[in-house]
Structure formats: structure tokens, C-alpha cells
Amino acid sequence: MVAPDLGRAVRPTPSDAGLRVEPGSFRDPANRVYHCGDDVLRALDETAAAHWRALAASTFFPPLISAGKVCGTEELSPAAAGRSLPADWAAVLRHERIPFVSHPYEWSHAMLRDAALLHLEILRAALPAGFTTKDGSAYNLQWRGSEPVFIDVGSFAPLRDGEPWAGYRQFCQTMLYPLLLGAHLGLDFQPWLRSRIDGIEADQMVRLFRGRRRLSPGVLTHVHLHGSVQRRNADRSTADVRAQLRDAGYTGEVALAAVRGMEKLVRRLDHQPSASHWVDYQRTCGYSGEDRAAKERFVAAALTSAPRHGLVLDLGANDGHYSRLAARHADYVVAVEQDPVVVDRLYRALRAEGERRVLPLVLDLADPSPGGGWRGVERASFAARASADTVLALALVHHLAIGRNVPLAEVVSCLTGLAAPGGQLVVEFVHPEDPMAARLLANKPDGIFPHYRRDTFEALLAAHGTISGRWELPAGTRTLYQVALGA
Structure with a gap:
């Protein structure tokens, strides 16, 4: 049983790429998961190996693999397994690699x-x-x-x-x-x-x-x-x-x-929650039709210009409009949104579309998933899992910097830190005079955000990479940036 092709070459042996144990796989002593380059390996003891071979020979299990309900799995020959795993394991399986691990x-x-x-x-x-x-x-x-x-x-x-x-x-x-x-x-x-x-x-x-x-x-x-x-x-x-x-x-x-x-x-056990403020945000956020079209053109051009998009993070994805756009240019898109109601609606829509390249997740960027479990590494933090070729942060910065009181320098550092070395950031800066930013500022003491300015934001971006694209939307109160980040 061979893992489905996910766009990654399957090398004949995993022995040359270095070995890393999966921290969350220690609870069952009969088997252990390792990472070796792009390979996901599972080492089995004698009893687990016997169970696996009986499972592989059963009538119910291969159809589950074929239908994609169980991850693609194959047993490696001793020669293919190489010398990378401890010798006391009785068998080694190779699994399909899941594009992005979530909790x-x-x-x-x-x-x-x-x-x-x-x-x-x-x-x-x-x-x-x-x-x-x-x-x-x-x-x-x-x-x-x-x-x-x-x-x-x-x-x-x-x-x-x-x-x-x-x-x-x-x-x-x-x-x-x-x-x-x-x-x-x-x-x-x-x-x-x-x-x-x-x-x-x-x-x-x-x-x-x-x-x-x-x-x-x-x-x-x-x-x-x-x-x-x-x-x-x-x-x-x-x-x-x-x-x-x-x-x-x-x-x-x-x-x-x-x-x-x-x-x-x-x-x-279905749950149809009442609508939240964020459900209608795309309709109420104040974009004109001209602004929306210009924004979409800029984002599409930024995605097209990059040499490779294995993973795109769409932060503050809302209804997933730009996640779907990114999926045309990327292997996989993780659409992050803090509101469970919005994510649930997006998931149901993606499920109805049969979309397998966009994963919606509930996550608050001001309080992202930390490392958890044994010694804080059994379940990896969001930051440890996120290494994107492109990070989209559209209509997001003002919510973090003004709405959540996160210093602008910290916001930029966070966004750039979620990208892989040599990746890019596509980000929107909402000027203080924009109606949405003004609405947030109205609920804050006067003068509390003196550094929330466009020139400060551009200087912070330049400290992390090269601003390769800049476009002010027709309304004149929002600017889009494409930033090539350092390797």
C-alpha cells in the first residue's frame, strides 16, 4: 500500500537525510514515529509488526487506504529502511506526509x-x-x-x-x-x-x-x-x-x-451558532468595489511572482476569499481565523466544494496555540509548525496593533517570523484615518498609539526584508505591501 502522491518525490531510502523523533509519539511503547527528510516513518516492535501485517492482509483495511480515509502507508524493506533507525525495531512503515499538522x-x-x-x-x-x-x-x-x-x-x-x-x-x-x-x-x-x-x-x-x-x-x-x-x-x-x-x-x-x-x-450533535460580528465583516469592512478589485489584483500578482508556494498562511482569513485565491498558486493554504463561527462556516463551504488544499483553523494570533503536553513539546506550537512560503496578512495589522494593543514592531516581527527563510509577506496597512482604524481608535485613550503610522510600518518592514511591491488602494487609506524576506 503506497502513500498517495501529494506532490513530493518519494525517495527510495530515507537513510541519508538525518533523523528526528516525533515528540508526540512516545505514549505507545510498541511503536514510534520519526521524521527523516520528507519521510514520515513508524518503527514497530515485534508485536506491533505482527499486528500491522495482519492488518495489511485484512479485507477492510486496504479499501480505507484507497479511499483516503487512512493515511497512505507502506512497509519498507530492510534495505530501504537503511540504518537510520535503532536496530531493536522489528519493522518500519513509511506514511503519507500530512500537509499541515493541526490540533x-x-x-x-x-x-x-x-x-x-x-x-x-x-x-x-x-x-x-x-x-x-x-x-x-x-x-x-x-x-x-x-x-x-x-x-x-x-x-x-x-x-x-x-x-x-x-x-x-x-x-x-x-x-x-x-x-x-x-x-x-x-x-x-x-x-x-x-x-x-x-x-x-x-x-x-x-x-x-x-x-x-x-x-x-x-x-x-x-x-x-x-x-x-x-x-x-x-x-x-x-x-x-x-x-x-x-x-x-x-x-x-x-x-x-x-x-x-x-x-x-x-x-x-450539530451546532449552528448565532451570527457574530465577524461573519459579515467582508460586507461591513468598508471596501468599495474598486478597492476590492485592486486588492485582489495585487495579491494575485504577488502570488504569481514568487518562484514557489508550498505553503501559504492566510492570517485573518474570514470567509476564505483570499485563501481560495492563494490555492490557485500554492500546494496548500492554512486559513487562520479567530472566530469559531466564521471558521465553521468556512469549513462547511469548503467541504461542500470538495476543497482539499485549504485548511481552516480557529486561532487567535494574539494568543496562538502554545506548545503543550509533556515538556511543552508533545503538541507543537503554531509558530513551530508554521513555516510558510507566503504569509498573507490582509486587513489584520490594525486589529492586532490597535484592537489588541500589540506594539507595531511586535506585529511585524510575528508576521515575518511565520514565513520560511526566503519567503515573502503580503500585508495590508490600514492608515489611522481609515474608518475601520478610526473606529478602533475611538475606543482607546487619545495618543496611545503614536507609532501607528505608515512611515514607521514601512521602516519595520524594511528591517526584515526588501519591499518589492507597494500599492495604495483607490480610497487612499490602505496600502498593500509585498516584502521579500531575508534567507
């Missing part, structure tokens, strides 16, 4: 729900074939644009008699419970998942779902009953629980019925 707390409600449904679909296919997944974590899924993909091939294992789904608790904590928060309480789940890498505990959910809320779909069974069972079995071993379930008649058919029931529940 569940950067997804919208519809994204998390679609990822959960894919996980359940895969489990439903695995159970009749005698396999299960050891994990149920949302982190086991990633994205090709608007298409979710399961990446933890090492999570598959043979199903044993009387064994419940080992990943059920993780699934609840990182997928089901966040969806319940949005669907039943109208709460954004992102801060909850960001604060705890293992997700939301049942005990936390119980406090939120008391009284009539207990009767909300899925709550009694998967929150209150699940929490009660956890407390009752806290002192029992896994073997004891498995034996108890087997004696009670827990079979593969029962497990499959439970998965189908979970799928039915998750499909019901």
Missing part, C-alpha cells in the same frame, strides 16, 4: 464532528474483521483541506473476546464531550481542549449537565453512567473488567451495535 482545539465544531464520525466509521469497519483501535483520541486524525484522515495506523490491534473498545474513554474526552458542549450548551470547546491534553473528564461534564440537562441526548449514558462506571471500577484491573464483560455476554456484535449507536448520536 483539535484549532478545529471548528463541524470539523470535530466529521473527524469523530470518520473514527467511528473506521472502527465499525474494523470490528467485523476482528480488529479494534486501542485509542480514541482526536489527535489521531488530521486533515487534507476539508477532508479528515486517520493517521494512527499503530492504533489498530486484534480484538479479544469480551474486550470493550479501549479507546472509548479517550473518544469521549477529546471528541464526544466537546461536541456535547457545543450542541447542548452552545459553548466553544476549544479552550477546554487546549487546557487539557487528555480532554474533558466525565466528572467535569457531570457538573455542567445537572437537572433537565441530564436528559439531553447522549448525556445520561456517556456522561453520568460512564462517570459512575469509571468510579466503580477504579480499583479493578483491565483483565478483571474484561472478564466481567465476557461473563455478562459482551460480544463483538454488542460492540458493533454500540459503535453504530455512537455514530447516530454524533450525527445529531
